[in-house]
Amino acid sequence: DQQVKQNSPSLSVQEGRISILNCDYTNSMFDYFLWYKKYPAEGPTFLISISSIKDKNEDGRFTVFLNKSAKHLSLHIVPSQPGDSAVYFCAAAPPQGSGDKLTFGTGTRLAVRP
Amino acid sequence: GAVVSQHPSRVICKSGTSVKIECRSLDFQATTMFWYRQFPKQSLMLMATSNEGSKATYEQGVEKDKFLINHASLTLSTLTVTSAHPEDSSFYICSASRTTSRQFFGPGTRLTVL
Numbered sequence: 001d002q003q004v005k006q007n008s009p010s011l012s013v014q015e016g017r018i019s020i021l022n023c024d025y026t027n028s029m030f031d032y033f034l035w036y037k038k039y040p041a042e043g044p045t046f047l048i049s050i051s052s053i054k055d056k057n058e059d060g061r062f063t064v065f066l067n068k069s070a071k072h073l074s075l076h077i078v079p080s081q082p083g084d085s086a087v088y089f090c091a092a093a094p095p096q097g098s099g100d101k102l103t104f105g106t107g108t109r110l111a112v113r114p
Numbered sequence: 115g116a117v118v119s120q121h122p123s124r125v126i127c128k129s130g131t132s133v134k135i136e137c138r139s140l141d142f143q144a145t146t147m148f149w150y151r152q153f154p155k156q157s158l159m160l161m162a163t164s165n166e167g168s169k170a171t172y173e174q175g176v177e178k179d180k181f182l183i184n185h186a187s188l189t190l191s192t193l194t195v196t197s198a199h200p201e202d203s204s205f206y207i208c209s210a211s212r213t214t215s216r217q218f219f220g221p222g223t224r225l226t227v228l
Contacts, residue, residue, distance in 0.1 A: 041205070042221050046219075
């Protein structure tokens with residue numbers, strides 16, 4: 001049972017345009033969400049997070065939007081750069097004190113074309 | 115930022131041998147360490163959670179006698195794959211966290227069992 005889903009396995013975007021990566025979850029107990037970027041044969045690196053009390057969090061070129069009623073979050077990258085080409089995972093966590101276990105989506109491979 | 119290292123980064127072994135992977139938090143004390151494995155083009159799957167000085171908690175379907183986890187100190191956790199077989203070939207990633215949901219990931223270890 002995949003509790004965190006990224007339905008687009010891949011996405012190709014022109015440099016300078018916006019990249020939008022989507023993530024859906026089914027467990028309403030999740031209250032903290034994170035996006036990770038991963039290059040091949042490397043561990044994931046943290047990108048940006050959002051708490052369920054917010055609907056938007058912005059950090060430079062990266063913005064994460066959360067729609068709790070739809071159990072949907074998205075990561076916007078603008079402008080996209082070739083160095084952003086990687087696999088992006090969304091992850092969800094239960095409330096603190098529940099074990100800190102992250103549940104990952106299956107990832108979306110982003111390719112930014114020069 | 116917090117740095118997590120893994121050693122070795124890559125290991126090739128014969129079927130039936132045991133392999134030990136180390137995970138170290140270099141600049142912080144990790145109250146909890148996590149072990150994940152990732153098959154090609156799939157999500158990171160949590161294998162087990164370990165707290166310093168106590169037994170690891172394994173996820174459903176993960177054989178604790180096959181994947182031995184030791185968390186001897188606040189900066190070191192080890193995963194030993196015992197009697198490895200080709201189906202154990204995978205990318206193993208550890209992460210470490212303090213008291214928040216932020217996990218810092220190691221670079222991963224590529225295990226190939228011949």
